[in-house]
């Protein structure tokens with residue numbers, strides 16, 4: 157699976173990065189970066205949790 161971010165919705169609060177830090181990262185300018193490509197199998201449950209917890213519903217599983 158893959159995950160995408162709607163940057164029009166994301167408010168860069170870092171909740172996803174707290175849940176799945178290997179996949180989501182906030183840089184020094186509060187810009188969210190997402191690991192490219194397929195989510196590693198051992199990261200899938202954390203990514204799904206991040207999608208569920210995003211308060212802006214900015215994350216989508218593909």
Ligand code: SF4
Nearest residue numbers: 166167169170172210
């Ligand atoms: S949890 Fe949602 S709003 Fe917060 S940084 Fe991640 S994608 Fe953006």
